[in-house]
Amino acid sequence: MVEARYKPGDRVKVRKAYPLGHIRTPFYIRGHAGVVERLCGAFGNPEELAQQRSGEPKQPLYRVRFLQREVWPDYRGNPEDVVEIEIFQHWLE
Amino acid sequence: MGGLPAGKVEPTEHDYAEWERRVDALMTLLSGIKGGRKLMTVDELRKNIESIGPEAYDRMTYYERWITSITQTMIQRGIITTEELGRKMAEIQKRG
Numbered sequence: 001m002v003e004a005r006y007k008p009g010d011r012v013k014v015r016k017a018y019p020l021g022h023i024r025t026p027f028y029i030r031g032h033a034g035v036v037e038r039l040c041g042a043f044g045n046p047e048e049l050a051q052q053r054s055g056e057p058k059q060p061l062y063r064v065r066f067l068q069r070e071v072w073p074d075y076r077g078n079p080e081d082v083v084e085i086e087i088f089q090h091w092l093e
Numbered sequence: 094m095g096g097l098p099a100g101k102v103e104p105t106e107h108d109y110a111e112w113e114r115r116v117d118a119l120m121t122l123l124s125g126i127k128g129g130r131k132l133m134t135v136d137e138l139r140k141n142i143e144s145i146g147p148e149a150y151d152r153m154t155y156y157e158r159w160i161t162s163i164t165q166t167m168i169q170r171g172i173i174t175t176e177e178l179g180r181k182m183a184e185i186q187k188r189g
Contacts, residue, residue: 022140028096050136052170 001042004060005089010036012064012092022050025091029083034066040086060089113156119163133166141165 006012016031024046039062044055068081075081109117120138125131141162145153153161167173 022136022143026096046136046139049134050140052137055134055136 001058002060002089004039004042006036006039006060006062006092008036008038012036012062014064014087015091015093021047023047025087026085028071029066029085029087032066032071034064034085037063037065037084043088045088045090061086062089062092064092116156116160116163120159123163123167132170132172133163137166137169138162141169 011033012035013033014025014030018027018030039060042058042060045059046055049055063084064087065082065084067079068077068083069075069079071083120135121127122129123132124135138159139162142150142158144165145158145161149161150158164173164178168175168178
């Protein structure tokens with residue numbers, strides 16, 4: 001298992017990368033900054049599991065909170081609204 | 094879908110058809126979560142759903158996407174061949 005590098009409250013940025021393959025990190029959140037809400041545990045890497053490989057070592061998965069108005073330029077809801085997304089550690093920096 | 098511009102989401106309720114229940118059961122069995130051989134992962138299911146062309150994706154229902162993806166995964170893993178699949182489909186079509 002890969003050791004968890006972040007803890008709740010840490011500010012993180014999602015890598016802005018567009019590799020081929022099966023990626024769980026949504027396109028729209030890549031490059032955005034957020035705050036770690038919790039560590040969800042460690043899970044097999046879906047990028048590997050999708051290609052008939054073991055997915056080991058398990059990767060820490062975090063729930064990360066982003067401000068809606070920072071994600072969507074034309075967002076008209078409450079300025080404090082957030083979107084929470086579960087993101088694997090290797091997509092955070 | 095994936096943050097792309099789209100219309101309003103219209104939620105609807107419907108009963109599952111028998112073939113839809115079977116597709117769901119097929120996925121459970123192939124995943125090996127009820128014991129037996131693990132022949133595919135949910136990540137392969139997702140990967141092969143993502144690789145359905147956008148036009149076909151929009152045309153298909155939820156479980157049509159699943160069975161398309163499961164079939165593709167079985168071919169990729171060599172569990173079945175395209176040849177076997179084609180012959181079986183023709184055989185079933187003949188039953189009418």
